[in-house]
Every structure is written in structure tokens, then in C-alpha cells.
Amino acid sequence: MSKRNVLITTAIDYPNAKPHIGHAYEKVCADFTARWFRFLGDNVHFSTGVDEHGLKIYRVAEKNRVAPQKFVDAMSENFKNMDKVLDIKYDDFIRTSEERHKKSVLAFYKKLYEKGDIYKAKYKGLYCVGCETFYTEKDIVDGKCPIHKNPVEEVEEESYFFKMAKYQKKLVEHIKKNKDFLQPESRRKEILNRLKEPLKDLSISRTSFTWGIPIPNDKKHVMYVWTDALANYLSTIDYPKEKYKKFWPAYVHHIGKDIVWHHVVIWGSLLMSAGLKLPKHIFGHGFINVKGEKMSKTTGDIVDPVEITKQFPSDAVRYSIIRETPFGEDGNFSEENLIERWNNEVVNNYGNLFYRITSFAERNFSSSPYAVLNEKDKKVLDNAVKSVLKIEKLMSKFKLKDSVEEIMNLSAETNKYFQENEPWAKIKTNRKEAEKTIYISLNLLAVITSMLNCVIPKSCGQALDILNIKPDFKSCLKLPLIKKGHKIKKTRMLFSKIEVKESFIEKESDTVEITDFQKLKIKIATIKKAVKVEGSDKLYKLEIELDNEKRQIVAGIASHYKEDDIIGKQIAVLANLKPAKIKGVESNGMLLAAEKNGRVALLVPDKKIDNGADIH
Numbered sequence: 001m002s003k004r005n006v007l008i009t010t011a012i013d014y015p016n017a018k019p020h021i022g023h024a025y026e027k028v029c030a031d032f033t034a035r036w037f038r039f040l041g042d043n044v045h046f047s048t049g050v051d052e053h054g055l056k057i058y059r060v061a062e063k064n065r066v067a068p069q070k071f072v073d074a075m076s077e078n079f080k081n082m083d084k085v086l087d088i089k090y091d092d093f094i095r096t097s098e099e100r101h102k103k104s105v106l107a108f109y110k111k112l113y114e115k116g117d118i119y120k121a122k123y124k125g126l127y128c129v130g131c132e133t134f135y136t137e138k139d140i141v142d143g144k145c146p147i148h149k150n151p152v153e154e155v156e157e158e159s160y161f162f163k164m165a166k167y168q169k170k171l172v173e174h175i176k177k178n179k180d181f182l183q184p185e186s187r188r189k190e191i192l193n194r195l196k197e198p199l200k201d202l203s204i205s206r207t208s209f210t211w212g213i214p215i216p217n218d219k220k221h222v223m224y225v226w227t228d229a230l231a232n233y234l235s236t237i238d239y240p241k242e243k244y245k246k247f248w249p250a251y252v253h254h255i256g257k258d259i260v261w262h263h264v265v266i267w268g269s270l271l272m273s274a275g276l277k278l279p280k281h282i283f284g285h286g287f288i289n290v291k292g293e294k295m296s297k298t299t300g301d302i303v304d305p306v307e308i309t310k311q312f313p314s315d316a317v318r319y320s321i322i323r324e325t326p327f328g329e330d331g332n333f334s335e336e337n338l339i340e341r342w343n344n345e346v347v348n349n350y351g352n353l354f355y356r357i358t359s360f361a362e363r364n365f366s367s368s369p370y371a372v373l374n375e376k377d378k379k380v381l382d383n384a385v386k387s388v389l390k391i392e393k394l395m396s397k398f399k400l401k402d403s404v405e406e407i408m409n410l411s412a413e414t415n416k417y418f419q420e421n422e423p424w425a426k427i428k429t430n431r432k433e434a435e436k437t438i439y440i441s442l443n444l445l446a447v448i449t450s451m452l453n454c455v456i457p458k459s460c461g462q463a464l465d466i467l468n469i470k471p472d473f474k475s476c477l478k479l480p481l482i483k484k485g486h487k488i489k490k491t492r493m494l495f496s497k498i499e500v501k502e503s504f505i506e507k508e509s510d511t512v513e514i515t516d517f518q519k520l521k522i523k524i525a526t527i528k529k530a531v532k533v534e535g536s537d538k539l540y541k542l543e544i545e546l547d548n549e550k551r552q553i554v555a556g557i558a559s560h561y562k563e564d565d566i567i568g569k570q571i572a573v574l575a576n577l578k579p580a581k582i583k584g585v586e587s588n589g590m591l592l593a594a595e596k597n598g599r600v601a602l603l604v605p606d607k608k609i610d611n612g613a614d615i616h
């Protein structure tokens with residue numbers, strides 16, 4: 001395989017607030033891909049960055065009473081810091097307020113203009129500042145944006161337009177012909193479906209504010225933030241300078257599901273107009289939820305990746321978010337899962353293997369021993385090569401989670417191999433056999449570590465250093481890569497389990513006396529009325545009937561049950577709880593429900609029973 005030039009990109013984030021775990025997820029997955037291509041031996045340019053222009057940023061800066069440039073200068077540091085603490089090894093961090101980006105954008109715009117694809121007209125439309133996107137009446141739900149659920153604004157202004165409609169047919173043909181252009185398949189279908197409707201031309205300039213790149217020869221217009229932002233994929237490779245030719249077309253744009261349209265349809269048609277090739281792949285990953293819900297400022301469920309890495313090893317954060325969710329689907333982030341995956345998979349499986357093999361080798365041999373391999377031994381190494389090839393295939397299809405699983409399977413098999421061959425016993429009775437086991441085990445460990453390094457680089461970087469090897473795909477296909485006489489460095493325990501704090505998972509010793517339980521008055525009640533608490537998606541104000549008494553309680557089940565599903569239902573209620581105010585609404589008791597992995601179920605009696613019945 002000759003060395004390829006591979007451009008891998010992430011979306012550039014809006015720095016209007018601090019990054020959240022969803023931003024981190026995308027960057028970690030893209031970083032895994034980039035590291036993998038470096039491991040394959042390719043020449044990688046991996047870029048990420050921040051999207052600093054547009055109305056959204058302008059308004060937040062205004063609210064904070066700072067100039068937009070000053071605001072983004074400060075905010076972009078949060079994103080760089082997130083990348084730093086998560087070991088995101090980018091080749092370029094692009095900020096759209098940089099001069100070099102402006103130059104590329106203007107060169108790109110010139111191409112569109114010269115093609116005759118830009119014209120001036122009046123525009124009237126419904127705009128969501130959150131998405132920085134126009135919507136049609138049809139997309140709007142009760143006057144609100146379908147994604148942000150904020151009221152859309154009616155905008156009427158003079159604007160420059162890009163002849164997007166002109167490229168619709170060519171675009172559809174491209175998506176249909178190149179089956180792996182837009183992935184996963186569900187997003188491909190969705191976009192093709194949306195493209196059955198005729199496309200409109202795209203308004204690509206604004207006059208209502210000045211925070212953006214001015215349109216040449218008409219300075220009262222600034223470029224539409226998406227046209228500006230999408231071109232970052234070219235400015236990172238110095239477009240229109242020669243270097244860009246080396247890396248364009250991009251190998252993959254890693255982006256989230258909400259901006260697939262912008263990348264496939266807007267970016268695709270802009271590129272066609274500019275006479276540039278379309279990226280080889282666009283992968284629209286899913287969203288990371290917290291406690292089964294979309295993260296939101298109102299519920300306070302925003303997970304800050306920088307804070308998380310203060311509590312847990314950055315490798316554990318990386319490992320769990322890649323390993324948890326099939327790439328392309330929505331997933332859930334939870335500290336419990338992070339701890340479980342780290343302790344049970346990384347520490348118990350790989351960490352244990354690493355230390356067992358290296359410490360045994362260190363104690364018994366001054367360098368890697370030589371061994372004559374028989375057919376059975378060769379098969380063990382051949383199987384490892386097969387795993388490497390399988391993982392390479394999975395990675396070429398962006399099956400990130402499955403790839404990690406395969407690496408861990410190889411680690412588990414190697415543990416089994418080591419265990420079954422008992423080198424600690426053989427060293428006393430059959431030294432040659434023990435030498436062979438170590439020789440093979442060291443090689444398997446080298447392969448596993450080289451691949452796992454793309455997922456958890458901090459720990460594996462140290463492991464590779466101890467093994468005294470550089471990760472290289474080709475060597476992993478030609479085993480043994482650790483040959484006779486290879487010296488490994490002094491080993492040490494690289495992994496330790498995360499101690500489970502009480503607040504994460506309940507300790508066994510947290511037992512209670514029966515008298516504690518008897519203090520609780522848990523009773524059966526019937527739900528009579530349910531209305532959402534104003535300003536909350538999660539809370540219901542419930543009117544319940546207990547004996548002959550009516551009560552009001554507040555319960556956080558609104559995102560799991562519709563009003564009609566619960567009215568008339570009998571439930572279990574903790575009835576002697578001190579009254580409390582939740583979001584300003586009085587609550588006289590607590591509804592009992594079970595919760596795990598974001599799913600919620602009410603505790604209900606299995607047959608009808610009088611209200612007020614006690615639960616013992």
C-alpha cells in the first residue's frame with residue numbers, strides 16, 4: 001500500500017458556550033480515525049476548530065458586553081483545552097476569524113462568482129439563530145424551530161444567493177452512485193428522501209449584522225455563517241495554494257446527524273460550483289444523551305468533558321464513549337458505564353495482560369527469547385494477523401465500536417493463551433516452552449498495544465515505550481515483529497481500577513435497619529390529573545388521590561410518559577415526605593419509579609387495590 005494523503009476533519013464547534021460531551025464525542029471518534037490512518041502509515045492531516053462568526057455568536061458576545069472578537073478569543077481556548085485534556089492530536093485547529101481562513105473563503109467565493117452562480121435578490125424567510133438556518137413554513141412546529149424548539153424569526157433583507165437548485169440532480173446522482181459517500185445508510189436514505197422535494201437557491205449573505213467575512217465589492221453584506229464555516233475544510237489545507245491539491249478531496253468529514261444536510265447538500269453543491277471534488281465520505285454520527293435525555297441547559301444535564309477528565313483518566317473517557325455506542329447511532333453517557341468499561345475491560349483484560357507478560361519477561365529473560373515455532377504456534381500468530389486485517393476492514397467502514405471490541409477480543413484470547421501455556425510452571429520444567437510462550441505473547445501484546453494506542457493513547461503510549469516498539473500496521477501483518485534479542489524496558493503497572501464512589505453505585509455496606517424502612521409511608525394512589533410544569537420538559541404536576549384525600553406532587557417522568565398514559569393509573573407514592581417546592585411548584589410526596597440506562601418504569605400494583613393501601 002503506498003502512502004496516501006488523508007484529510008480527516010471534524011465539524012468546527014460554535015464557541016458560544018463551553019464544549020459538552022457531545023463535542024468531545026465527535027473529536028474523540030475523529031481522533032481515533034486519524035490515529036488509525038497514521039498507524040496504517042498514511043500521511044494524515046487531521047483538522048478541527050471553532051466556528052466563530054454569525055448571529056448566534058454575535059448575540060452572546062453582545063449579551064456579555066464584549067466585542068465578538070474578544071469573546072471568541074477567550075471562548076475558543078475552552079475548545080483547545082478540551083482537545084488537550086482528551087489527547088486529541090490534531091494537525092490544525094482552525095478558527096474562522098483567522099486571516100488565513102478569510103483568504104481561503106474569498107478565493108472560494110470568487111470561484112462561485114466567476115461560475116455565474118451568485119446573484120442578488122430580496123429574501124424573506126423564517127430563521128433559527130440556534131441552527132443559523134432558514135426554515136420553510138412546513139418545517140416549523142408551532143412557530144418554533146424543529147431542532148432547538150425556539151421561536152423562529154421572520155427575516156426580510158437584501159441578500160446574495162447561490163444557485164443551489166441547479167446542482168440538485170447532479171447531487172442526487174452522486175449520492176446514489178457512491179454508496180459509501182454518505183454514511184450511515186439511514187442518513188443516506190433520509191437525505192435522498194428530502195431531495196425528492198425541489199431545492200431552493202441559498203441565501204448566502206446577511207446585512208443585519210457585521211460579524212462575519214464581508215462580501216467582496218459589497219461591504220454591507222457579510223457572508224452567511226455556513227458558507228464561511230464549511231470552507232474551513234479548504235482553508236485548513238491552504239486553499240487555493242498548491243498544498244490543498246495534496247489533501248483534497250477530504251477522506252472523511254466527521255459530523256453530527258443534525259448537520260448532515262448542510263454538509264451533503266449545501267457543501268456538496270458549493271463544491272460542485274467551485275469545480276472541486278466532493279469529499280470521499282461524510283459520516284453523520286449520532287447524538288450523545290445524558291440519562292437518556294438530550295442535554296439541556298434548563299435541566300442542568302450538560303456534561304463538561306474537561307470536568308469529567310478531572311475525575312477520571314482521559315483514556316477512560318475516550319474508551320467508554322467509543323466503546324459504548326455503535327458509531328452512527330445515538331448513545332448515552334454515564335459515569336457508571338465509564339467505570340464499568342474501564343475496570344472490567346481495560347484494566348482487567350488488557351492492563352492485566354500487559355503487566356503479566358512484561359513482568360514475567362523482565363523477571364526471566366534479559367531480552368526477547370528465541371523460539372522455533374511449530375504449526376500450532378504459527379497459527380496463533382496467523383490468527384492475530386487475521387484480527388488485524390478484520391479490524392482494518394471494520395475501520396474502513398467507520399465501525400469504531402466494533403473495532404475496539406475486536407481489539408479487546410484479541411486481548412482476551414491472548415490472556416487465555418498465556419494462562420493455558422502456564423509459563424510460570426514451564427520455566428521450571430521446560431524452559432524452551434516457556435521461552436516460546438513469552439516470545440509469542442510479547443508479539444501478540446505488541447499487536448494489541450499498537451492498535452489500542454489509537455483508542456487510549458496516553459496509557460498505550462507508555463506501554464509502547466516499555467515494549468520499545470513503534471506502532472506500525474505493516475509490521476503487525478508480518479509477525480513476529482518482536483524478534484530475538486529485542487529488549488523491553490523496565491515495566492510497571494500502567495492501569496489501575498477506578499474506585500467506585502458511593503454516589504455512583506451503591507455500596508453493599510449501605511444496608512439499613514428494618515426500622516429505617518418502617519419510617520417510610522409508601523402508599524398506593526391514583527393519578528387524577530397530569531400537566532407539564534411550565535418551563536420544564538421533564539416535570540409533571542400530578543394530582544393524585546390517596547384514601548379520600550387529594551394531593552399534588554411533582555414527578556420527573558414527563559419525557560417518559562404522555563399525560564394520557566398515566567391518568568387513571570395507580571402508582572406507589574412516598575407519602576410522608578416533607579413538602580418541597582420543585583421549580584416553584586409545591587410537591588407533597590414522591591412517586592416511585594425504577595430507572596436504569598435512561599429508561600424509566602413506574603412501580604404499579606399488579607391488580608387494582610384501594611387508594612391509600614400501604615406498601616410494606
Ligand code: ME8
Pocket residue numbers: 010011012013014015021022023025026051229230232254255256257258259286287288289295
Ligand atoms: O453545528 N452528541 O456547531 P455545534 C454528539 N458550527 N454530537 C453532538 C451533540 C451531541 N449531543 N451536540 C452537538 C455546529 N454535536 C456548526 C458546525 S461545521 C462546518 C459547522 C455535534 O457546536 C454536532 O452535530 O452546534 C456537530 O457535528 C458538532 O457537535 C458541533 O456542533
